[in-house]
Amino acid sequence: MRGGRSLAGQLMLWITATITLLWLVAVGFGAFVMHDEFGEIFDSALQETAERLVPLVVDDLRHRDEPNAPLRIEATRGPSEEEYLTYQVRDETGRVLLHSHTAPVDPFGAPLKVGFWEGRKGRIYTAATLDETIFVQVQDSAKERREATREGSLALLLPVLLIVPLTITAVWFIVRRVLAPVETLRAAIGEKDGGNLAAIEAVGLPQELRPILRSVNLLLARLRAVLAAEREFTSNSAHELRTPIAGALAQTQLLLSELTDVPERARAQQIEASLQKLTKLTEKLLQLARAEAGIGMTENTFDVADVARVVVTDFQRASADAGRIRLASDLAAPVLHEGEADAFAIVLRNLIENALLHGRADAPVDIHLTGAGDVRIRNGAPRMSDEELAAVRKRFARGRTLAAGSGLGLSIAERLLGQMQASLVLTSPIPGMPDGFQAEIVFPTRS
Template identity: 80%
Template sequence: MRGPRSLSGQLMLWITATITLVWLVAVGFGALVMRDEFGEIYDSALQETAERLVPLVVDDLHHRGDIDDPQRIEVTRSAPEETYLTYQVRDPAGRVLLHSHMAAAAPFDAPVKVGFWQSRTGRIYTAATADESIFVQVKDSSDERREAMTEGALALLLPVLLIVPVSIAAVWFVVRRVLAPVETLRAAIGGKDGGNLAAIETAGLPQELRPILRSVNLLLARLRAVLAAEREFTSNSAHELRTPIAGALAQTQLLLAELKDAPTKARAQQIEASLQKLAKLTEKLLQLARAEAGIGVAETTFDVADVVAVVVTDFQRAAADGGRIRFSSRLDGPAPREGAADAFAIVLRNLIENALLHGRAGEPVEIEVSAEGNVRISNGAPRMSEEELAAVRKRFSRGKTAAAGSGLGLSIAARLLAQMGVSLVLTSPIPGRVDGFQADVVFSASA
């Protein structure tokens, strides 16, 4: 399938083809005119030569007397390699009386009649004395005319072979200069994403591109407003949804403390478990909504070491199995990265929560921060195939695990990291082991 063609390439192609065609048409018309002019020049030379030879031939025949056989005119100087004109002197009966040294003794294939005649081998002009007793026929070769025409056409065509490349170079230079603002605008628009929605500057753009730039800037302003509204809505929704669920859960727990009847208490415990599951699912859905709103892309920076330390400390203190976490860092100082600290914290929370929830009970969850600022989280788990690793990235998709969960953690993390321009690499088994699961958060080298 052919990809999109560039505007500058199409302009250069069509302009070059047009220039070349125009030059070739001009050369063709020039060759036609030149052929007609050459024909007139050759015909004039034939006629002038024949008419000038008539008195000379009559005088020569007068001195020779009667001629029974054709007489060849000998030349005293060396004959040229190429002879353009040959002639014959004939009587009214067509008999050849005299002929030039390069002409054959056989009569020319032309009638004994004053005027031009086009034969198979050349063009002939016949001149005669006043009483038409002597006829002089002068002939030039068709090959000579054709050679002259060919050389003349080549003389017109050869400069074109030089002019066309020069024209192409000039067209390329002009097109690049004229379309430079278009390329600048294209690059500026192509660099816009959810985290870079600032208005594009209008300096240096031609008048024809300013309406396009104005429309793009208006669109960017609307996108900024929409994204801000979405982020504000999800933030407010998170607060509004957490409060009633937390209240219902607290009331259920108070009810459990007061209930003595076992069947009634068992139903209340089921309600508590459902509310806890709903609270976790609501939290994941709110995180997913924030990820879809583009919170991962922001024109700010955060320190990887600080965010990782806060999240790990929070799990170690709050989670029931936080003691399984083994944290190590090779960073010697701050590791600033572009993006939102809140979004990166959500990523770490989901990855660590998945490792604690789906990892083998009793085996540690190792969290490592490399000297480059990359984060690695690994846990014990059954070996997974490439298809299973690809599947767990999808929403509501879960691996081979009996633990409770919504199947949204990895998809949320992958979505946020993609917005931040960070790679999430999932590996199973862990290198050097026969099983295990490992998630690497890898920042680009230029970060």
């Protein structure tokens, strides 16, 4: 599916196309009007020239003997100068008596009738004496008329080629400024997720966007209420389940101490194992509820090494696999990260517990604090594919293992680390080794 087109881009495209089209229409209309005006000017000059030539030509003919051939008026201008008007003087029979030096000897095609006539080579105006015995026909060049219209149209078009880009630039600047509140609102909505559902402030938004903002804030309020109810239910359920489960487990263990018959004792041991599994699941649900409540989002800081030492010490005291846990540190000084120490302790507990449960029983669990303050937890395990690494990140998902577990540990850890702006990187095999599993906590670089 292709991404949606930009609103600013569509506005720019349509406004640019509209402005360009309007300018071209204006130039075309101007050229049309200019063509008519030029025609009137040329016609006026043509008529005036012909009428002024009539008395001059009649006077000249009176002082000449009647020629046998048409007289050619010699040019007084240079050979490089272009002549725009040509003329012929004809008698009533159509015979050419005089003609300009560039006019043809053969008569023009125009009839001997006063007025305008449109020819293939140009427009002709015919003027005559009162007795209509002498006719003067003046012709201008159609090429010159077309050239005048073309040059005038170019004179209109050339400024447009400069004005249109300037107009588009101005429109782009205005559109960007006008749509800036839309971009601000889009960015504010894009920042919202499960850990940030606060209402968006209507600062500087135009009236058209305020209904949208109101609807978004109402939706965020409903989401906050739904998530709060879900978290409260999960937390309360976990708390309420703790006491009866602990009581049932204690009674079962007391019963085991009193039973001597093997069949009944085996069934009681199964009940004890189920209750212990339920206790661990309840603890995970309580951790998940706290993670969903956003306990990792705080302005406090914690020392990575201090929290890691406390968690490792707790495991070494309470776990039967205490000898497998090894802690190493490259830190030369305390490294502080933003977040809640309790939330980070939950992350470490879940990752170390996963390493102990799902790693090979004869392999150590190495906890390494890097010089940058990151944490790497490694354990021996068969090599996992990329698909398996992606699958174990899902809630209630478990890899190829028969060990007890709920499939919530990695999900809880990722949720809490996300609230602390950190990330969890899972790698298999361990870099530089043929197999194994590594969970690395990467904190953002401190400036």
